[in-house]
Amino acid sequence: MSHEIEIGLGKRGRASYPLDAVNIVPARRTRDPEDVSLDWQIDAFKFSMPVIGAPMDSVMSPATAIELGKLGGMGVLNLEGLWTRYESPEPILEEIAHLQVAAFSPENTARLQQLYAAPIQPDLITARLAEIRDAGVVVAGALTPQRTQEFYRTVLDAGVDMFVIRGTTVSAQHVSETSEPLDLKQFIYELDVPVIVGGAAGYTPALHLMRTGAAGVLVGFGGGASSTTRRALGIRVPMATAIADIAEARRDYMDESGGRYVHVIADGGLGNSGDIVKSLGMGADAVMLGAALARAEEAPGAGWHWGLEAAHPVFPRGDRTHVGTVAPLREVLLGPTDHTNGTANLMGALRRAMASTGYTELKEFQKVEVQIAQV
Numbered sequence: 001m002s003h004e005i006e007i008g009l010g011k012r013g014r015a016s017y018p019l020d021a022v023n024i025v026p027a028r029r030t031r032d033p034e035d036v037s038l039d040w041q042i043d044a045f046k047f048s049m050p051v052i053g054a055p056m057d058s059v060m061s062p063a064t065a066i067e068l069g070k071l072g073g074m075g076v077l078n079l080e081g082l083w084t085r086y087e088s089p090e091p092i093l094e095e096i097a098h099l100q101v102a103a104f105s106p107e108n109t110a111r112l113q114q115l116y117a118a119p120i121q122p123d124l125i126t127a128r129l130a131e132i133r134d135a136g137v138v139v140a141g142a143l144t145p146q147r148t149q150e151f152y153r154t155v156l157d158a159g160v161d162m163f164v165i166r167g168t169t170v171s172a173q174h175v176s177e178t179s180e181p182l183d184l185k186q187f188i189y190e191l192d193v194p195v196i197v198g199g200a201a202g203y204t205p206a207l208h209l210m211r212t213g214a215a216g217v218l219v220g221f222g223g224g225a226s227s228t229t230r231r232a233l234g235i236r237v238p239m240a241t242a243i244a245d246i247a248e249a250r251r252d253y254m255d256e257s258g259g260r261y262v263h264v265i266a267d268g269g270l271g272n273s274g275d276i277v278k279s280l281g282m283g284a285d286a287v288m289l290g291a292a293l294a295r296a297e298e299a300p301g302a303g304w305h306w307g308l309e310a311a312h313p314v315f316p317r318g319d320r321t322h323v324g325t326v327a328p329l330r331e332v333l334l335g336p337t338d339h340t341n342g343t344a345n346l347m348g349a350l351r352r353a354m355a356s357t358g359y360t361e362l363k364e365f366q367k368v369e370v371q372i373a374q375v
Contacts, residue, residue, distance in 0.1 A: 019238075277354075
């Protein structure tokens with residue numbers, strides 16, 4: 001049952017909760033962490049951890065996508081990023097890392113806009129995806145809805161295994177009087193590869209995305225630590241509530257479709273291991289990590305983090321944010337580590353949290369008891 005709160009005489013709204021307000025409750029039974037399985041499968045692809053690398057230039061290069069794949073997760077390359085605009089993007093990445101230190105800087109934004117104004121080169125899309133495929137890991141690439149129709153054929157011809165359509169807010173019913181919108185349902189129906197699509201932050205939009213045939217739905221607006229969407233547009237749904245709402249949409253869609261399961265993937269604002277634990281406890285099947293992986297020594301951003309929306313030519317909605325460098329990617333994900341603040345051994349933390357609450361499987365952990373902290 002949903003209870004609305006009177007905001008004022010003319011407006012009511014639901015209470016919603018961020019992950020910080022949620023607490024995982026220990027159970028009477030505990031398990032050995034070694035008995036916990038973090039295996040996750042979406043469509044025909046199996047992974048040893050429920051981790052997807054966010055398609056952001058500060059996080060995923062072909063090399064880091066390959067490394068993440070070898071460690072047991074899935075890296076997603078941004079096919080509208082620097083790696084598909086420049087033959088040798090390393091000097092560009094180095095320049096971005098040495099821009100002004102200030103997080104809010106119109107000069108930094110202007111330079112990002114200039115750098116991302118270079119045209120996307122289809123042959124570079126093919127080359128980057130081929131590099132990942134040759135390494136023997138799952139090949140995944142991302143486009144925004146605006147670019148999908150233009151480049152999807154190039155992506156498919158390059159041999160992608162998983163296609164990601166990721167934007168600030170993605171709907172199944174985009175209406176435009178000036179251009180022909182992407183018919184998401186028809187598009188997914190005609191593809192031969194599974195599609196993950198989002199972001200979505202509510203029950204109804206997520207349910208409509210599930211009805212398009214998507215294999216997974218991204219929960220959130222993307223960008224996380226580097227996004228200014230909340231300040232710039234006033235749009236936000238706290239992540240704990242968003243995940244729980246969309247997990248309910250998943251359950252109802254299973255009933256509606258006769259058992260088809262669509263994966264719920266938390267995307268954005270998962271900066272530490274505790275956030276990952278809570279996201280899965282609220283009902284997510286997996287997490288898409290940006291800032292958490294941008295702290296790895298191998299990350300292309302060299303301790304800085306930004307998203308594609310930070311370079312939007314008309315209305316940028318993100319900053320280049322300093323997240324620092326913590327450890328090699330293996331340690332960030334699998335440990336062991338000497339960091340105590342939830343920035344390293346992310347999967348070790350998840351394994352221990354599941355063991356402490358008596359669960360050995362990710363799907364079962366979605367049933368964990370939670371409490372809300374009263375502020």
